[in-house]
Amino acid sequence: MADVPDDTLRTAVIIGSTRDGRFGPVVADWIAGHIARREDMEVDLIDLVETPLPNVFPAFGQTPADEAVAQLDAVSPRPARADTFVIVTPEYNHSFPAPLKNAVDRHNEQWRAKPVGFVSYGGLAGGLRAVEQLRLVLAELHAVTIRNTVSFHNYGEVFGADGRPTDPGCDVAAQAMLDQLTWWGQALREARRVRPYAV
Secondary structure (H helix, E strand, O other): OOOOOOOOEEEEEEEOOOOOOOOHHHHHHHHHHHHHOOOOEEEEEEEOOOOOOOOOOOOOOOOOOHHHHHHHHHHOHHHHHOOEEEEEEEOEOOEOOHHHHHHHHOOOOOOOOOEEEEEEEEOOOOOHHHHHHHHHHHHHOOOEEOOOOEEEEOHHHOEOOOOOEOOOHHHHHHHHHHHHHHHHHHHHHHHHHHOOOOO
């Protein structure tokens, strides 16, 4: 992510699915487009396919293997620089994908006192059960999750051939979520500047 003005929020958009034929990049590109059009945010799209993380954790107190260190070094500085996050996730078996859990677990202080918004997609539930489980996990990491979400129910029927939702209400929902994310992003960034977050 390039240098940005002090009042601009660096926003990491994480594509949570790595499945072949996934729809996640379509959804992520759509929300990233909303972020890119805002003057108060800059987007960094983190695709877990393009930036894979190691799947094996070292024993407690042990150093990761060189290959794992290289993979982490390619990804970890990006959430560390982020002021806010948007997680794009489908729903797998009433939860979120394993690669996304791995990405969350691989980081700790990168999440602390930072706000996280969600864009989910799925069948009848629209991925909302995945979002509710993510809220519990991220609370343990001292992140602040945004109340408003954007969810696509039966997503295959919602998006047009141009990769955009056909219902203009989706854009309204995205705007509301990003407005809340920006408010929390500015407030928490200022708080972290005044004093370190207490863990």
